[in-house]
Amino acid sequence: xxxxxxxxxxxxxxxxxxxxxxxxxxxxxxxxxxxxxxxxxxxxxxxxxxxxxxxxxxxxxxxxxxxxxxxxxxxxxxxxxxxxxxxxxxxxxxxxxxxxxxxxxxxxxxxxxxxxxxxxxxxxxxxxxxxxxxxxxxxxxxxxxxxxxxxxxxxxxxxxxxxxxxxxxxxxxxxxxxxxxxxxxxxxxxxxxxxxxxxxxxxxxxxxxxxxxxxxxxxxxxxxxxxxxxxxxxxxxxxxxxx
Amino acid sequence: xxxxxxxxxxxxxxxxxxxxxxxxxxxxxxxxxxxxxxxxxxxxxxxxxxxxxxxxxxxxxxxxxxxxxxxxxxxxxxxxxxxxxxxxxxxxxxxxxxxxxxxxxxxxxxxxxxxxxxxxxxxxxxxxxxxxxxxxxxxxxxxxxxxxxxxxxxxxxxxxxxxxxxxxxxxxxxxxxxxxxxxxxxxxxxxxxxxxxxxxxxxxxxxxxxxxxxxxxxxxxxxxxxxxxxxxxxxxxxxxxxxxxxxxxxxxxxxxxxxxxxxxxxxxxxxxxxxxxxxxxxxxxxxxxxxxxxxxxxxxxxxxxxxxxxxxxxxxxxxxxxxxxxxxxxxxxxxxxxxxxxxxxxxxxxxxxxxxxxxxxxxxxxxxxxxxxxxxxxxxxxxxxxxxxxxxxxxxxxxxxxxxxxxxxxxxxxxxxxxxxxxxxxxxxxxxxxxxxxxxxxxxxxxxxxxxxxxxxxxxxxxxxxxxxxxxxxxxxxxxxxxxxxxxxxxxxxxxxxxxxxxxxxxxxxxxxxxxxxxxxxxxxxxxxxxxxx
Ligand SMILES: Cc1cc2nc3c(=O)[nH]c(=O)nc-3n(C[C@H](O)[C@H](O)[C@H](O)COP(=O)(O)OP(=O)(O)OC[C@H]3O[C@@H](n4cnc5c(N)ncnc54)[C@H](O)[C@@H]3O)c2cc1C
Ligand code: SF4
Ligand code: SF4
Ligand code: FES
Numbered sequence: 001x002x003x004x005x006x007x008x009x010x011x012x013x014x015x016x017x018x019x020x021x022x023x024x025x026x027x028x029x030x031x032x033x034x035x036x037x038x039x040x041x042x043x044x045x046x047x048x049x050x051x052x053x054x055x056x057x058x059x060x061x062x063x064x065x066x067x068x069x070x071x072x073x074x075x076x077x078x079x080x081x082x083x084x085x086x087x088x089x090x091x092x093x094x095x096x097x098x099x100x101x102x103x104x105x106x107x108x109x110x111x112x113x114x115x116x117x118x119x120x121x122x123x124x125x126x127x128x129x130x131x132x133x134x135x136x137x138x139x140x141x142x143x144x145x146x147x148x149x150x151x152x153x154x155x156x157x158x159x160x161x162x163x164x165x166x167x168x169x170x171x172x173x174x175x176x177x178x179x180x181x182x183x184x185x186x187x188x189x190x191x192x193x194x195x196x197x198x199x200x201x202x203x204x205x206x207x208x209x210x211x212x213x214x215x216x217x218x219x220x221x222x223x224x225x226x227x228x229x230x231x232x233x234x235x236x237x238x239x240x241x242x243x
Numbered sequence: 244x245x246x247x248x249x250x251x252x253x254x255x256x257x258x259x260x261x262x263x264x265x266x267x268x269x270x271x272x273x274x275x276x277x278x279x280x281x282x283x284x285x286x287x288x289x290x291x292x293x294x295x296x297x298x299x300x301x302x303x304x305x306x307x308x309x310x311x312x313x314x315x316x317x318x319x320x321x322x323x324x325x326x327x328x329x330x331x332x333x334x335x336x337x338x339x340x341x342x343x344x345x346x347x348x349x350x351x352x353x354x355x356x357x358x359x360x361x362x363x364x365x366x367x368x369x370x371x372x373x374x375x376x377x378x379x380x381x382x383x384x385x386x387x388x389x390x391x392x393x394x395x396x397x398x399x400x401x402x403x404x405x406x407x408x409x410x411x412x413x414x415x416x417x418x419x420x421x422x423x424x425x426x427x428x429x430x431x432x433x434x435x436x437x438x439x440x441x442x443x444x445x446x447x448x449x450x451x452x453x454x455x456x457x458x459x460x461x462x463x464x465x466x467x468x469x470x471x472x473x474x475x476x477x478x479x480x481x482x483x484x485x486x487x488x489x490x491x492x493x494x495x496x497x498x499x500x501x502x503x504x505x506x507x508x509x510x511x512x513x514x515x516x517x518x519x520x521x522x523x524x525x526x527x528x529x530x531x532x533x534x535x536x537x538x539x540x541x542x543x544x545x546x547x548x549x550x551x552x553x554x555x556x557x558x559x560x561x562x563x564x565x566x567x568x569x570x571x572x573x574x575x576x577x578x579x580x581x582x583x584x585x586x587x588x589x590x591x592x593x594x595x596x597x598x599x600x601x602x603x604x605x606x607x608x609x610x611x612x613x614x615x616x617x618x619x620x621x622x623x624x625x626x627x628x629x630x631x632x633x634x635x636x637x638x639x640x641x642x643x644x645x646x647x648x649x650x651x652x653x654x655x656x657x658x659x660x661x662x663x664x665x666x667x668x669x670x671x672x673x674x675x676x677x678x679x680x681x682x683x684x685x686x687x688x689x690x691x692x693x694x695x696x697x698x699x700x701x702x703x704x705x706x707x708x709x710x711x712x713x714x715x716x717x718x719x720x721x722x723x724x725x726x727x728x729x730x731x732x733x734x735x736x737x738x739x740x741x742x743x744x745x746x747x748x749x750x751x752x753x754x755x756x757x758x759x760x761x762x763x764x765x766x767x768x769x770x771x772x773x774x775x776x777x
Contacts, residue, residue, distance in 0.1 A: 034665075034667035038667075044451055045280045046284060050375070051279070051281070052279060069556070085715075086715065092277060105390040106390075126342045164340055
């Protein structure tokens with residue numbers, strides 16, 4: 001069977017021939033590198049879907065190379081919105097920056113009485129392997145490279161729900177700008193996540209928490225009310241009025 | 244000059260970084276990939292600590308179980324240190340926010356952490372986070388490192404340690420992205436580069452990168468390694484991909500059967516015994532399977548959803564309806580860099596080693612499941628503190644760039660040299676050779692064969708090289724450097740195995756089936772001065 005892989009040096013799709021039979025894409029890539037073309041470059045680690053190293057795009061959809069079975073005619077490309085370092089290998093350093101800006105960690109730790117139910121509250125979110133698939137699928141990156149993005153927000157949400165966090169407002173404060181309100185709730189991230197995480201839902205939850213902390217959708221304010229009327233005479237509301 | 248340079252960003256490296264930073268050190272962590280890509284993410288089962296949250300348990304039992312499993316080859320003081328520190332280490336991870344699985348017992352703090360039984364433990368002692376214990380610990384450590392503003396040098400491949408008169412001064416790295424060889428100076432260095440299980444290429448549960456680079460670098464720099472022959476085989480890995488099927492499959496009542504449908508071993512015996520029983524079936528020409536069909540689809544999806552998926556993907560079988568083809572493969576390396584009780588490397592002052600790459604002698608001849616995640620966190624902390632203590636008094640006199648130049652020349656030579664022979668088939672050949680001749684059941688004739696074949700491969704290595712000549716992001720080059728390290732460690736493992744004419748723990752030798760009291764000692768190897776550092 002034949003598959004095509006986007007090569008960065010020539011910016012063309014190069015065809016490779018593989019022996020017939022169903023194999024994981026990662027095995028196919030290794031086979032090519034070991035026997036046909038040592039210059040083909042990709043990243044891999046655990047080959048068991050837990051290290052998050054091997055995400056690529058197959059026919060325009062994000063997949064873990066170690067979990068995707070190759071089919072004839074597949075077109076393999078690197079993740080979107082990441083600088084391509086070489087072939088299928090991309091720069092994932094922005095992940096660290098978005099995590100840093102989201103301050104996705106425990107801020108002020110306190111002892112808590114956790115139950116099985118509490119565990120379930122963040123079980124899915126903490127299955128995240130930082131594979132970057134959701135970033136590659138998120139259309140917001142086409143217009144706003146500073147967006148905090150699905151997994152950083154999922155992680156921020158995970159820490160705000162943790163009973164051991166006594167100062168969750170801190171985290172909420174840090175996901176306002178280029179954060180929860182910039183998501184267009186399209187659900188692409190949820191559709192591609194190999195760990196069945198639902199960042200879109202997590203972002204929705206974070207919006208709810210933000211409202212509880214007194215934040216509101218910035219676009220909502222400008223769209224619905226135009227310029228606020230501080231005189232109090234018009235139908236606009238006074239943001240200083242205290243409600 | 245930084246105080247503490249940490250090489251390797253798995254669970255051991257990140258813990259050491261946090262501890263050193265907390266103590267007041269300036270820290271940098273260099274790793275060949277990103278921190279969350281580390282093999283630590285793969286640990287499923289759990290992390291031991293005698294919390295006694297589910298039934299009776301105490302620290303003395305944890306010590307006793309560990310000592311028993313070590314078959315006379317542990318340092319009991321270090322085992323005591325680790326087990327005594329286990330509850331405190333869990334409490335630390337709890338404070339950082341590790342999402343452990345929980346009990347509904349109305350208590351608080353670590354007392355609500357669920358615990359389960361692992362092989363060789365006399366109590367329900369392993370704290371876990373569903374099937375993702377390693378992943379969740381690693382990611383929480385990483386989040387905390389970001390919080391503490393730890394400096395990361397990702398995609399930096401360790402080439403060599405820089406030493407001066409037996410004292411470490413830093414290390415040289417290949418910056419994988421740029422292709423540049425860099426020298427980083429530090430007052431002290433911690434090596435946390437993981438084990439060498441990937442030497443059994445194709446026959447290991449380990450990640451691709453577990454190639455023992457740090458262990459090889461220590462040898463080259465004049466340090467010692469020890470107990471290299473002790474390699475643990477996990478009984479149940481998927482036959483074609485060597486991906487782990489966790490022990491809980493047997494714990495929940497899975498059977499092992501041969502192709503005649505016969506059961507041939509008590510599935511709940513220790514790992515080494517079960518692995519040997521399976522291996523002897525395979526040698527008799529039988530295929531071996533794990534049978535979990537009787538557990539039913541619903542229970543399987545609840546208990547082992549990951550495994551069900553991996554079986555379908557890699558073996559094309561549905562475990563609810565079909566037998567799972569399995570074989571035992573290399574899983575954990577007990578030996579490694581020889582360190583003292585302060586985790587300082589024998590032979591290199593100011594250099595510390597921690598995690599699977601080091602031999603702090605808590606596992607001896609056989610590691611207990613759940614003791615490795617404990618080792619990397621409990622001792623990671625100790626390593627960070629000791630390295631900083633050392634750094635406080637260490638000279639900040641930098642060394643010249645001799646090592647950097649040497650290494651840059653060596654890399655340059657690989658670019659100019661013709662690669663007549665493709666090394667990838669040899670990497671595979673080495674994996675095969677090790678699995679078949681330095682595997683679960685050993686004998687001196689095969690070990691000597693293996694040694695000869697490795698020597699031939701070392702000779703052949705002169706003809707090998709890289710065919711990708713790109714300066715940046717050259718994975719072909721990294722694969723080759725890793726293979727060179729494997730060829731350094733291979734004869735160490737074989738000669739240690741030859742020297743050990745007995746059977747002890749994971750090391751089993753035909754003709755010498757009993758433990759020999761006279762061999763109740765460590766195998767320590769150090770290169771002669773003339774041969775060190777290229
Ligand atoms: C499938 C599987 C399941 C397991 N389950 C359990 C379990 O349930 N419980 C348990 O206690 N243990 C378990 N273990 C063992 C345990 O996971 C490991 O022993 C432990 O995680 C090792 O941690 P580490 O930090 O020492 O090394 P690793 O996590 O392997 O990290 C090594 C680091 O060093 C870096 N590195 C390597 N070489 C270089 C180089 N040349 N230059 C720069 N950086 C380098 C790597 O990139 C990585 O960051 C399991 C292991 C496997 C494979
Ligand atoms: S739902 Fe939001 S975060 Fe997810 S892909 Fe769409 S815009 Fe991006
Ligand atoms: S949320 Fe899912 S897709 Fe996004 S990084 Fe995590 S595991 Fe990958
Ligand atoms: S190699 Fe680890 S997720 Fe694919």
